[in-house]
Amino acid sequence: MRPDSEKMEELQKFNGGKSMSVDYSFLLSQMTLEEKASMCSGSTFWLTQPVERLGIPCVWVSDGPNGLRKEKRSAGLNLMGTSETSTCFPSSATTANSWDVSLMKEIGHAIAGEAKALSVTTVLGPGVNIKRNPLCGRNFEYFSEDPFLSGRMGAAFINGVQSSSIGTSLKHFCANNEEHLRMSIDSVIDERTLREIYLSAFEYIVKTENPETVMCSYNRVNGEYMSENKRILGDILRDEWGYENIIVSDWGAVNDRVLGIKAGLDLEMPANNGVNDKKIVEAVKNGELSEEDLDKCVLRLLKFAFEAKEHECHNKAINLSVNHAVAKKAAVKSAVLLKNENCNLPVDEKEKITVIGALAKYVRYQGAGSAHINPFRTVSFCQTLDGNNIDYTYADGYKIKGTGVDYTLIDEACKAAQNSSRIIVFIGLTDAYESEGYDRTHMKLPESHIELIKRLVEINDNITVVLSGGSPVELYEFKDKVKSILHMYLGGQAAGEAAYDLIFGKENPCGKLAETYPLKYEDNIVSNYFPMGPRSVEYRESIFVGYRYYDSAKKDVAFPFGHGLSYTQFEYSDIKAAHKKDGSVSVTFKIKNTGSRCGEEIAQLYVKAPASKIFKAEKELKGFTKVKLEPGEEKKCEINLDNRAFSYYNVNISGWHVEGGEYTILIGASSRDIRLKTAVRMKDSNPDAVVPDYSGTAPSYYKIGECDIVPDNEFEALYGKKLIGNEPYKKGELTINNSVEQVAVSGFGKAIYAIMKYGAKLVSVTTENPEMSARSAIDIPLRSFNSFTGGFLSQQTVEGILDLCNGKSGGFMKMIKGFRK
Ligand code: BGC
Numbered sequence: 001m002r003p004d005s006e007k008m009e010e011l012q013k014f015n016g017g018k019s020m021s022v023d024y025s026f027l028l029s030q031m032t033l034e035e036k037a038s039m040c041s042g043s044t045f046w047l048t049q050p051v052e053r054l055g056i057p058c059v060w061v062s063d064g065p066n067g068l069r070k071e072k073r074s075a076g077l078n079l080m081g082t083s084e085t086s087t088c089f090p091s092s093a094t095t096a097n098s099w100d101v102s103l104m105k106e107i108g109h110a111i112a113g114e115a116k117a118l119s120v121t122t123v124l125g126p127g128v129n130i131k132r133n134p135l136c137g138r139n140f141e142y143f144s145e146d147p148f149l150s151g152r153m154g155a156a157f158i159n160g161v162q163s164s165s166i167g168t169s170l171k172h173f174c175a176n177n178e179e180h181l182r183m184s185i186d187s188v189i190d191e192r193t194l195r196e197i198y199l200s201a202f203e204y205i206v207k208t209e210n211p212e213t214v215m216c217s218y219n220r221v222n223g224e225y226m227s228e229n230k231r232i233l234g235d236i237l238r239d240e241w242g243y244e245n246i247i248v249s250d251w252g253a254v255n256d257r258v259l260g261i262k263a264g265l266d267l268e269m270p271a272n273n274g275v276n277d278k279k280i281v282e283a284v285k286n287g288e289l290s291e292e293d294l295d296k297c298v299l300r301l302l303k304f305a306f307e308a309k310e311h312e313c314h315n316k317a318i319n320l321s322v323n324h325a326v327a328k329k330a331a332v333k334s335a336v337l338l339k340n341e342n343c344n345l346p347v348d349e350k351e352k353i354t355v356i357g358a359l360a361k362y363v364r365y366q367g368a369g370s371a372h373i374n375p376f377r378t379v380s381f382c383q384t385l386d387g388n389n390i391d392y393t394y395a396d397g398y399k400i401k402g403t404g405v406d407y408t409l410i411d412e413a414c415k416a417a418q419n420s421s422r423i424i425v426f427i428g429l430t431d432a433y434e435s436e437g438y439d440r441t442h443m444k445l446p447e448s449h450i451e452l453i454k455r456l457v458e459i460n461d462n463i464t465v466v467l468s469g470g471s472p473v474e475l476y477e478f479k480d481k482v483k484s485i486l487h488m489y490l491g492g493q494a495a496g497e498a499a500y501d502l503i504f505g506k507e508n509p510c511g512k513l514a515e516t517y518p519l520k521y522e523d524n525i526v527s528n529y530f531p532m533g534p535r536s537v538e539y540r541e542s543i544f545v546g547y548r549y550y551d552s553a554k555k556d557v558a559f560p561f562g563h564g565l566s567y568t569q570f571e572y573s574d575i576k577a578a579h580k581k582d583g584s585v586s587v588t589f590k591i592k593n594t595g596s597r598c599g600e601e602i603a604q605l606y607v608k609a610p611a612s613k614i615f616k617a618e619k620e621l622k623g624f625t626k627v628k629l630e631p632g633e634e635k636k637c638e639i640n641l642d643n644r645a646f647s648y649y650n651v652n653i654s655g656w657h658v659e660g661g662e663y664t665i666l667i668g669a670s671s672r673d674i675r676l677k678t679a680v681r682m683k684d685s686n687p688d689a690v691v692p693d694y695s696g697t698a699p700s701y702y703k704i705g706e707c708d709i710v711p712d713n714e715f716e717a718l719y720g721k722k723l724i725g726n727e728p729y730k731k732g733e734l735t736i737n738n739s740v741e742q743v744a745v746s747g748f749g750k751a752i753y754a755i756m757k758y759g760a761k762l763v764s765v766t767t768e769n770p771e772m773s774a775r776s777a778i779d780i781p782l783r784s785f786n787s788f789t790g791g792f793l794s795q796q797t798v799e800g801i802l803d804l805c806n807g808k809s810g811g812f813m814k815m816i817k818g819f820r821k
Contacts, residue, residue, distance in 0.1 A: 024302045028295060030054055036298045037280040039305075040261065041268040045251075046071060048267065048305060056302065057309040061169070061248075061269070065125030065141060065157070066091045066366065066492065067373035068114045086114050087323040087493065088366055088375035090330050092126060092153070093470045094489035096143035096514035097564070098333040099602045099624055101156035107330055108160020108168075110323045115166045117318040121308035122167035122212060125371075128154040128201040129217075131471070131515055132177040132545055133526040135440040140367035140470025140490055144514035145546025145561065147197055148621045151204035158209040165311040167212030167304075170205055172250055173226065173237070174198050175539075176217035179439050180531040183252070183781045184737045186220040189539040190718045192692075194221070195649040197545055199236070206241045212304070213246040216265060218253040223724070227268075228259035238264050246304045251370075252784040255737060258283040266297040266304075273791030320376055324494055331491035331498030333600075337484070337509035337565040338467075338517075344483035345464060346505025346567060347422060354393045355382065356413045356456065357426030357449075357466075358400040364428055364468040365495040368769040369436025375493040381426065381466070384500040393420065398448035400430060405448045410455055417460045424503065425482075427453060429469030431769060438775040439531060443521035445473050457481040466499055472517045475558050487511075505567060510600035510626075512564030512670065516547050519558050525549045525708045534742055535726050540710040542701060542718060547671045548617035553705025562604045562621075562670035568595030568631065572603065572675035577665050585641040585680050589667050593629035600628045604668050605639050607646060610661035613693040614648060615701040619666060641665075646682050651720075653689045660684035694718060734806050736798065741778040748804040748811075753778060794818040 028036075035051050043049040043058060050058035063069040068086040089095070089107050098104075115123050127138070131145040143150040158168045175187035175198045189198060205211060216226040216233065226232065227249045237243045248267040254260055257268060257276035261283075268276060283289035337345065347353060363380040366373060385392055397413040399406055417423050427449040433440055444450065454477060456463060463482040467473070470490045479485070486509065488499050501507040518524050525541045526549075532538060544552060547561035575589040591601055605623035609616045623639035643658055650657035660683050667676040697717035700707035716723060729738060731746040740756045743749035760777035761770075782802055785793045793801075800815025 022302070022306045024299050024306075027054060027056070027302055028299055031298070033281055033284055033291070034277070036294055037277040037284075039298055039301045040257070040266065040280060040294075041277055042271045045270040048301070050305075057305050059122060059305055059308040060120050061122040061124055062115070062118075062120045063124045064371040064373075065127055066095075066371055067375070068111055068118065068120065068123065069370070069373055070115075070118045070120050083374045084118055085374050085376040086118075087111075087320060087327055088373035088378075089327045090334050090365075090492035090495070091140045091367055091371065091470055091490040092143050093140045093514070094334045094491055095330055096149060096153050096334075097336050097489065097511035098330065099149065099153075099512060099514070099626055100333055101152060103330055103333055104153050104156035105160035105163075106326055108157045108162075109164050110326045112161045112164035112166035113318055114323065115161075116164070116313050119312055120166070121312050122169060123161055124169040124215065125171065126154045126157045126168070127171050128205065129172055129174070129176050130197055130201070130545060132539070133530045134443055134472040134515070134518070134521065134524065135530065136177055136471075137179040137434060137439040138367075138369065138436050140434050141369075141371050141436070145516065146514070146621050147200035149514055149624070151201035152624075154201060155205045155209045158205060158211050162209065162212065167308060169213040169215045169248060170202060170211040171215035172217035173202055173214050174217060174232065175221045176219050178531055178537065179437055179775075181533045181739065181779060183218045183779060183784070184220070184739060185533055186223060186536040186724065187539065188222060188536050188719065188723065190542060190715075190720070191651050192649045193539060193542045196543055199232075202237075203241055206237065206243050210243070210245065213248045213267075214243065215248050215250050216253060218250050222721075225253070225255040227253045227265050228256050228263045230259075230263040233263045233265060244300070246300055252780075252787055255783065258289050261289060261297055262293055264297070266300050270787055271790075272787050275786055275795045324377060327492045328494035328497050331488065331495050332501055332507045334489060334511045335491065335498060335502055335509055336487040336489070336511040336513055336563075337502075337567075338487050338559050338563070339479070339482070339485040340565050340567075341483045343567070344462070345486065345503060347424075347464075347503055349388075349390060349504055351422050352391060352393075352420070353422045353424055354395070354416050354420035355385070355424050355426070356395050356397045356417065356452070358396045358398060359426035359428055359430075359468055360394070360424075360466075361396075362400045363496045364430060364490065365492050366490050367434045367436075367470050368431060368772055371436070378493045378496075380496040381499050382496070384497050388500070397425070397452045398446070401432075403432075403446040403448055405451045410452050413452060414455055414459055417456050420460065422462055422464075423456065423460050424464045424466060425453060425456060426466045426468070428467045429471070429473060432771055434470050435769050435772045437772040437779065440471075443472060443474050450477055453478045453482075464503070466503070468495070472515060474520055475517065476519055479558060508567045508597055508599045509564065510566060510602065512562050512602045512604075513559055514561075516550050516557050516561045516671075517559040518550065519556060523550070523555055523557070525553070525704070528709055533726060534729055536724050538715060538723060540715045541708075542710075543615075543617055544704050548620065549704065551671055552618040553708070555705065557672075560670045560672035562602070562668060563673070564602070564670070566595075566599045566601065568593055568597040568599040570594065570599070570601040570629070570669070572667060572669070575665070575667055575676040575678045577678045577680040579680070580640070583643065585645075586638060587623070587641065587665055587667070587678070588636060588638045589676055590634055590636050591627055591629065592634035593631055596631050598628070598630050600626055601669070602626045603637060604670070605641075606666040606668060606671065606674075607641070608664040608666060609646070609648070610659070610663060612659055613691045613695065615694065615704070616648060619671070621671075643685060647685070650686075650689055650692065652692055653686060656685075657689050657691070658682050658685035659691065660687070732806050734802060736783040736802055737781045739779050739781050743782065743802075743805040746805050746807055748801075752801065752805070756780075
């Protein structure tokens with residue numbers, strides 16, 4: 001229930017008329033222990049807990065990173081796609097390809113405007129987890145395999161939203177790099193890798209943009225649930241990085257609420273129906289939790305609630321058409337021209353074209369799950385052709401749903417292609433492939449799409465492929481046989497219009513890949529360690545993620561990190577590097593547009609470290625710039641590098657360390673297309689620091705590419721602890737954190753499993769992604785039964801269920817008694 005405005009007014013009068021001037025300490029002193037505890041969890045699925053007696057307001061939070069998903073109801077499970085309509089912007093995997101911070105700010109600003117119109121004061125995004133493996137089901141919601149790029153894009157988005165007085169939630173903190181068992185899996189990562197790869201983007205964003213909230217992830221990291229991870233939430237996020245705002249749990253991520261408060265987790269979402277609030281009260285009363293720790297959380301929550309209320313407004317005058325134009329611009333700037341043999345694209349509007357592929361009609365523009373937007377308008381490629389009176393022939397080629405090959409549709413497509421001089425084929429990952437809640441099982445396109453393109457390349461040699469999908473796919477079956485490939489990724493609601501403008505040359509493609517496209521899935525070192533379970537996932541590849549691996553291992557790839565073509569050409573020249581007075585290094589160079597069209601170029605700066613005792617990646621991205629150039633125009637670019645650009649994380653000193661020596665500065669049009677090179681000498685930032693040397697204990701890391709299966713003892717040497725392994729769970733040792741699938745080791749557990757599967761099947765009729773419902777139903781841990789059933793299954797009932805799964809007597813009575821409560 002929302003606090004009424006009179007109480008709010010009273011309180012504001014009492015506080016001098018301005019909520020910003022609320023005396024939080026005074027307010028805190030007026031609160032009972034129970035009221036304090038109640039504020040530490042939501043009141044519904046989307047609302048925080050108000051305290052009406054004191055006029056403390058509640059806050060409405062909503063997903064998500066590529067548009068606003070405000071549910072029409074604040075409570076209950078949101079299985080019906082009941083969100084308000086809004087603008088669907090391209091997903092983060094797409095906008096990352098723009099490498100365009102001002103574009104990200106513009107998107108953030110536009111989403112904030114829509115949030116204001118719907119009285120939402122905190123937008124749950126962006127997600128900046130690293131794409132460790134191309135198969136992670138949620139990669140479409142993340143930016144990149146590289147932390148530098150992820151950090152810059154995430155920061156720009158937050159800047160855009162928060163400068164419009166709407167809050168954000170930086171998520172999912174941290175090491176949530178797969179959906180498989182995401183609610184309980186332990187991500188086992190050595191400290192250096194954690195710092196350099198998995199925390200780095202979060203660190204940059206926290207320090208530069210101070211997000212209003214940080215959302216902790218579901219998983220454990222090195223043994224502890226993130227929702228109670230004292231080391232990462234407390235020591236690193238709060239103490240080291242100085243973060244003072246709200247830490248909120250991912251929905252249902254809380255394990256031990258009392259430990260969570262101690263670690264600094266302020267807010268549990270969604271509502272816990274009083275169960276954990278009671279535990280907080282008891283813990284304070286019995287001395288297990290100090291009231292001071294609780295007060296710290298409550299003070300932050302008070303500030304959060306009042307500041308949000310202050311910014312809440314009902315600006316109904318939002319102009320959605322303007323936002324549609326922003327979505328289109330973002331799709332244009334984020335598309336990547338992967339291949340363009342003999343300037344095959346653009347197409348002349350007078351040319352007779354044949355369009356093949358149902359995705360041209362039913363555009364795939366977003367992923368599934370909590371980031372799923374209900375767009376107010378969508379425009380397909382075919383609709384845009386019709387709108388522009390373009391004469392074309394069309395054939396479906398495959399069915400949009402399912403993966404089965406329909407040979408009749410392929411035959412029809414081949415017939416249409418036979419005498420055509422120009423074919424544009426739309427293929428890609430369809431809805432069932434990418435979603436929150438489960439990972440892909442392979443990196444291939446749907447079989448029906450592969451069969452279609454294989455047949456088409458046999459009969460016509462002038463083929464353009466337009467790809468869609470939020471993560472890499474294997475392209476080796478047709479890549480060399482088609483003339484051009486334009487990747488639209490998941491282009492948001494205006495994707496069809498953007499594709500039209502790019503294909504017909506009204507716009508010049510300028511996006512560059514924010515992730516590597518390997519030739520085959522198995523080429524990725526992480527394929528050896530993904531998925532893992534049921535207990536842990538070991539990040540044995542260490543820092544060798546994405547191009548850090550492919551480039552160090554000198555593996556051929558389909559398209560490298562940072563790759564993207566244009567309809568014009570760019571020449572790079574005149575590189576210089578110089579130390580500046582403030583200690584930074586300035587790198588300057590020139591870029592000239594030598595072609596005949598205006599275009600934008602994304603230049604990337606990589607640093608290659610000198611030889612060291614500690615293994616390092618071949619090179620690392622440490623800067624980039626995007627320049628717009630008219631034909632013949634030349635511009636000077638400057639990128640500044642601070643000490644961090646030359647550092648690795650030294651576990652011996654628990655800090656960042658620059659080794660003295662000569663570093664190579666590489667300027668590239670991609671990670672494999674290096675155009676300029678220079679060197680800069682750096683002083684040792686800590687001459688007393690001992691550089692860790694694993695060449696004796698973990699030699700595989702020094703021969704990456706040759707030795708990709710890192711043995712247990714070598715990974716343990718790096719990790720510094722024994723691995724917990726992955727023994728299957730047994731009856732008798734099950735806990736509340738085991739998933740429905742994992743408790744199916746006992747007869748009763750099997751029954752629960754069957755019920756949940758059946759329930760998911762019934763529900764799936766009404767959901768957009770049945771597989772997501774099915775997977776989510778069996779991956780849910782028992783600890784979430786209470787909150788996800790809105791309290792229908794009481795804590796006691798859940799404990800009874802657990803006892804029964806473990807074969808303990810008395811479980812049945814406990815379960816039944818719990819129902820009566
Ligand atoms: C997702 C979050 C999302 C939340 C609320 C969770 O399942 O992991 O990203 O913000 O739900 O929808």
